[in-house]
Amino acid sequence: MNAPSERPLLSLIADDLAVRGWSHQSLALPPGLVAGLAEECRARAAAGSLAPAAVGRGETVQLREGVRGDSIHWLEPGQSSASDAYLALMDELRQRLNRELYLGLEDFECHFALYPPGAFYRKHVDRFRDDDRRAVSVVAYLNDDWREEQGGALRLHLAEGEHDVQPEGGGLVVFLSADLPHEVLPASRERLSLAGWFRRRGAAY
Numbered sequence: 547m548n549a550p551s552e553r554p555l556l557s558l559i560a561d562d563l564a565v566r567g568w569s570h571q572s573l574a575l576p577p578g579l580v581a582g583l584a585e586e587c588r589a590r591a592a593a594g595s596l597a598p599a600a601v602g603r604g605e606t607v608q609l610r611e612g613v614r615g616d617s618i619h620w621l622e623p624g625q626s627s628a629s630d631a632y633l634a635l636m637d638e639l640r641q642r643l644n645r646e647l648y649l650g651l652e653d654f655e656c657h658f659a660l661y662p663p664g665a666f667y668r669k670h671v672d673r674f675r676d677d678d679r680r681a682v683s684v685v686a687y688l689n690d691d692w693r694e695e696q697g698g699a700l701r702l703h704l705a706e707g708e709h710d711v712q713p714e715g716g717g718l719v720v721f722l723s724a725d726l727p728h729e730v731l732p733a734s735r736e737r738l739s740l741a742g743w744f745r746r747r748g749a750a751y
């Protein structure tokens with residue numbers, strides 16, 4: 547087994563980001579972690595602690611069902627062992643990206659997202675107009691046995707055309723937040739994920 551500092555997966559992601567600005571790794575997360583995170587997300591949903599997601603930030607924040615239909619819960623350190631394990635892995639990735647790509651990533655913010663059947667997130671970029679700290683986006687999927695005909699793909703609008711990623715449990719998508727328009731297509735079943743952002747220090751106003 548590789549020591550954490552040697553994890554080849556993290557280097558693959560760094561290489562992809564350097565070469566083309568995005569990376570998709572299937573089976574990136576251990577199955578036990580995926581199961582624990584999915585269970586936590588469902589339990590929080592059942593307890594009513596997911597809130598309808600907003601669009602924008604600060605004074606421009608808006609709830610827009612016509613834009614995105616997911617409900618979310620922000621992760622806090624110490625909230626559960628599964629969440630802490632995920633945050634620890636993300637911190638390893640942050641350090642690796644800084645070491646290999648000199649990105650100067652300072653912190654990570656991340657939320658569970660639950661898209662009910664039919665929900666979608668229209669084409670967007672993740673960097674806010676009034677806050678440019680988000681540098682790298684990371685989405686982890688928590689869905690067992692996803693089938694393509696169930697919809698729910700993450701559609702990346704790349705310079706060379708569209709590329710669809712299925713939200714299969716354990717998969718991880720990483721991309722440069724400022725550069726890549728993307729959208730979540732509606733699905734016929736519930737769709738669980740973690741969406742997060744590595745941030746640089748910056749002048750938010």
Ligand SMILES: O=C(O)CCC(=O)C(=O)O
Binds near residue numbers: 667699728739741
């Ligand atoms: O869940 C996904 O595949 C992407 C979600 C997304 O684009 C976002 O939350 O900004």
Ligand SMILES: [Fe+2]
Binds near residue numbers: 728
């Ligand atoms: Fe996004």
